[in-house]
Amino acid sequence: MKLVKSLLLGSAAGIAAVAGAQAADLPSRKAAPVEYVRVCSAYGAGFFYIPGTDTCLRVGGRVRAEYTVGTRYGDAQDAYGTRSRGRLNIDARTATAYGTLRTFFRYELTVSSGFYAGTLGGNQGIIAPGQARNLGATTASNLDLAFIQFGPITAGRAQSFFDFYANDLTFSTFRTADSRLNLLAYTATFGSGFSATVSLEDRNTGTGTRENGAFGRFNGAAIALGGQDFPDIVASLRVDQGWGSAQLSGALTQRKVLSTIAGGVVTQNSADEYGWAVQGGVKINLPMLAAGDHLFLQAAYADGALGYLGWGGQYGSGRIATAGVNQLVIGDIGVTALGNVKKSTGWSVVAALRHFWTPTLRSELAASYSELKLGYTQIAGVYAPGAPIRSLDPKELIVAGNLIWSPVSGLDIGVEVLYTRTELASRVLAADNSGARVAGFGIKSDDAWAGRLRIQRDF
Structure with a gap:
């Protein structure tokens, strides 16, 4: 029995040895290493390394739904508006021997109706008196930002370096510089949070506040605005520290007046004019109130460059208009009947406060006030009977306050109330419900209220 057991064990050992030797002769293939996504903590939360590279990437975005109701100016206009917006952000950063190489991209798609279509930033209430048209729905796509930062250089579509308070708080848009545009900028840093920037900016590509044309009709005289020889030149000095931030900025822009024609006679040939603007702002952190x-706080002044105050090429919704006829157009330059160029001037102030009642409940309150002195007189047909023929020189007050609840991270549910007040130096013709001018009735001042509900998810 012992002999049989020994033979069986020996046979098994021999078979195992032979099998092992044959297996050693077979080719082997190791599994390829798996590239796992690694967290990149160098630039904040949400970044990860693109597999196989040393570039950190963050993908984010936003979905917003809004609903507004309020003052309207005729039966042909909706008393409400709705808006849906989707946003995609892509942020890629790479550490180099010269500093961080950053590429940022933001794209938006928006569908709006009612008062959102044709108003300043979708502000219901900033609608010129006499606006009685139902503007319907609009669909818009927008390359909001697309820039490269490499060391001190910023190139591409970015926020203007003139801007400071760029409608950071509330749901509404105020009279303040806020534009994303094509630019090329150099920023020097000096330590302790101080920096200075010089930027060449193409205002013709901007969002929000754009270049204003050379308008101004005086006794039938009309003018045209020529092309620029160079983009706007912007310079700013900024400080960012624990207490907050402050910035002083200035801009220089060229205005080329081609000609003035009065009664078929050219009274002004091509001439170069230059507009400028200055702005100062401060942001103060208030942790003593709440985290x-x-x-x-911000103030600005402009001479021949009203876009830097937040006034676009036209007033409010685009015009004080009836039946599509402009009654008040905002321009940077006017020409008198004698052929003399006069620039429009103006100033604005902005104040905005954010306060957290609890970590999940906050309020925002903001206001802007602005006054313009136009360098031209409107055509006589816009004035109500008996009104003096003079520049309309608008004054405008905007006030908004809201309450926002954030039940979970990245989700905001809020309501806001908006009030606007517009005053003109002279009465302009009003409109009936069909949009036709009412010959015996004029508007010199106007008040409007609006309410808005917003539900927004950021990720």
């Missing part, structure tokens, strides 16, 4: 609280 995250802060206050913005």
Whole structure:
């Protein structure tokens, strides 16, 4: 029995040895290493390494739904508006021997109706008196930002370096510089949070506040605005520290007046004019009130460059208009009947406060006030009977306040109330419900209220 057991064990050992030797002769293939996504903590939360590279990437975005109701100016106009917006952000950063190489991209798709279509930033209430048209729905796609930062250089579509308070708080848009445009900028840093920037900016590509044309009709005289020889030149000095931020900025822009024609006679040949603007702002952190609280204060003045005050090429919704005829157009330059060029001037102030009542409940309050002195007189047909023929020189007050609840991270549910007040130096013709001018009735001042609900998810 012992002999049989020994033979069986020996046979098994021999078979195992032979099998092992044959297996050693077979070719082997190791599994390829798996590229796992690694977290990149160098640039904040949400970044990860693109597999196989040393570039950190963050993909984010936003979905917003809004609903507004309020004042309307005729039966042909909706008393409400709705808006849906989707946003995609892509942020890629790579550490190099010269500093961080950053590429940022933001794209938006928006569908709006009612008062959102044709108003300043979708502000219901900033609608010129006499606007009685139902503007319907609009669909818009927008390359909001697309820039490269490499060391001190910023190139591409970015926020203007003139801007400071760029409608950071509330749901509404105020009279303040806020434009994303094509630019090329150089920023020098000096330590302790101080920096200075010089930027060449193409205002013709901007969002928000754009270049204003050379308008101004005086006794039938009309003028045209020629092309620029160079983009706007912007310079700013900024400081960012624990207490907050402050910035002083200035801009220089060229205005080329081609000609003035009065009665078929050219009274002004091509001439170069230059507009300019200055702005100062401060952001003060208020942790003594609550974590995250802060206050913005800002003031600006412009001469021949009203876009830097937040006034676009036209007034409010685009015009004080009836039946599509402009009654008040905002322009940078006017020409008198004698052929003399006069620039429009103006100033604005902005204040905005954010306060957290609890970590999930906050309020925002903001206001802007602006006054313009136009360098031209409107055509006589816009004035109500008996009104003096003079520049309309608008004054405008905008006030908004809201309450926002954030039940979970990245989700905001809020309501806001908006009030606007517009005053003109002279009465302009009003409109009936069909949009036709009412010959015996004029508007010199106007008040409007609006309410808005917003539900927004950021990720």
